[in-house]
Amino acid sequence: MSFPAADVVSDINLISRFLACPQILSLSSCAPFDVLVFCASAVLPIANNVFSALQSRPGLTKTLVLCGGIGHSTQLMYEAIRKSRRYGSLADKVEGLPEADILNLILQNFYPQLCEQINSNTLQLLVENRSTNCGANAIETRRLLEQHSVPVPKSLVIVQDPTMSLRTLASFSHTYADVFPPPTFAACPTFVPTMSLGSSGIRQGGPDLRFDVSGIDELEIWEHGRFFDLIMGEIPRLRDDDHGYGPKGKGYIAHVDIPAEVDDAWARLKLVFHSKR
Incomplete structure (x- = not known):
């Protein structure tokens, strides 16, 4: 047909x-929030968008969570790094790493001002490298925040691959369903x-x-x-x-x-x- x-x-x-659920499209102009959860994706322009915004806007968030373990699409992230004109120099270092650790490697090697924020404790960086799906992204992020005594956030922004942004938002809402009042969640696919x-x-x-x-x-x-x-x-x-x-x-x-x-x-x-x- x-x-x-x-x-x-x-x-x-x-x-x-x-x-995509573009509740927040630009991190460059949105209001500050408590926690930013960045779920790894093989679409690497998202990483540039997120890290550039955080680097240029100190105080945009208090806590940055890099999220993602080794799953069925991790190989695609390795391939994207190899092909990337911006991040290709990391190709030999990423093989076998969880996705969140790849994001951290990008951050540490290409965003020095953001590293300064982390090193000076003006931004808390947490790396969640166990989750393998959208539901686990939410569950493991909550576990990690609680493990590091981060108060239940009043506002939490989720950056995810646009094809999975709405489902990840719904996963976080489900994971925090027992919290009252619940955090204010917002999806930011970046595009x-x-x-x-x-x-x-x-x-x-x-x-x-x-x-x-x-x-x-x-x-x-x-x-x-x-x-x-x-x-x-x-x-x-x-x-x-x-x-x-x-x-x-x-x-x-x-x-x-x-x-x-x-x-x-x-x-x-x-x-x-x-x-x-």
Whole structure:
């Protein structure tokens, strides 16, 4: 079954914005907050965005948590480092490291002013390198904060790969559900992935699509097939039904309302991509 290429692009961008959950898009202009949790991603421009903002805005947060162990996508992070024009010099040092330790290596080698903040104790750095999924990101972060006697934060900002930003936010809400009043959580994907039609508009096998993200080279983000797999796989996980991750299903996340237009877009794209999810 075929759909107009422009409609495919519209559906992709609708789902992408929903999953990114851009409550905070810029760390350069937002209000300060208690804790910043940075969940590792193979999309390395996110690291530059986060560390540059923290470096230029001392006092933006009191505690920085670098989050991520060794999981199914860690190899992609190794490959991204090897290909990176900015961080490629670290390629021989990252193999075998948990994702949070890779982020710390980037921080220590490329952001000296941020290191000064940490060394002078104006910024607390915690490295959580055990978690392997969004739910564990939240659980292990809370455990680490409590272990270091960090008070329950009033405000906590979560930086995550835009394709998993909403689910990670829901994971933190679930993990802190027993706390009253709960922290104020906000998702900061740093950018929303959008696509547009390439110059040909259509090519053999489907629409000619390209990423259209200001300031980020397409080669620095996802391969198209992986991106489509990620966004298509997220909607079933977010559903609050027998098969989803919500309270009525596996109970990994807080309830998420999925707008009808997002569900409809997902159903159309499922036919386009012949997804089996």
